[in-house]
Amino acid sequence: MTISTQKTKCMTTLKTPLRCKLEVDGNIIQQKMKFKYLGIELSGCGDVEEEVRAQTVRATRVAVCLSDTVWRNKNIKVKTKARIYKAVVRPTMTYTAETRPDTARTRQLLETTEMRVLRRIAGKTLFDREKSENIRRTCGVENINEWVLGRKREWNDHISRMDEERMVRIARDRSPLGRRSLGRPRKQ
Structure with a gap:
């Protein structure tokens, strides 16, 4: 197998x-701080908030496209609209959610975007002062963060069933060799 040095890029994963x-x-491989891979922008510093924000924007665009034809249609039942949401909008929002770390900000972004769409489906606005749980119950949709947590558990179980020689399982189970020095890590 030959490596194309023009197409190959490298990236370091550090906070700084x-x-x-x-x-x-003899050819130098170009280094990138971030690049797109399989539709996701990978960052060397491990910042996932920017990518989650981009995914929620994409999901919002999809939901807006469906607004006039599906969400506002009085002839379609709420349960059917919720199924369309689960099949079209939610996967756009939660792509690679099984493997990325969650922060309070990313959870908030996902939940806010979900509730914006579900309110549209239920025909409610923020001025109606309807609780999010009541809207979720009306639509028959569970909280997106709980759904993502369930997907993470399923992914973890899937890795646990793999052979011990598989790279994914090795990366999950093994810890780095050697010992860390005492004290705070050096800045450089």
């Missing part, structure tokens, strides 16, 4: 940017 020189057959 670090330049490294990677060379293959």
Whole structure:
């Protein structure tokens, strides 16, 4: 197998940017701080909030496209609209949610976007002062963060069933070799 040095890129994963020189057959591999891979923008510093925000924007765009034809249609039942939401909008919002870390901000972004769509489905506005739980119960949709947590458990069980030689299982189960030095880690 030959490696194309023009197409290959490298990235370091540290909190602070670090330049490294990677060379293959005398050609230097270009280093990127972030790049798109399988539709997701990977960041070297591990910041997921920006990607979750981009996903919620994409999901909102999809929901807005469905607004006039589906959400406002009085002839379609609320349960049917909720099924369309689960099949179209939710997967756009939660792509790769099984493997990324959750923060309070990312959970809030997901829940806010979900409730914006569910209110549209139920025909309610914020001025109606209807609780989110009541709207979820009307639509028959569980909280998106609980749903993501369930997907994470399923993914973890899936990895547990894999052979012990698989790279994904090795990366999850093993810890780095060696010992950390005492004290606070150095800045450089």
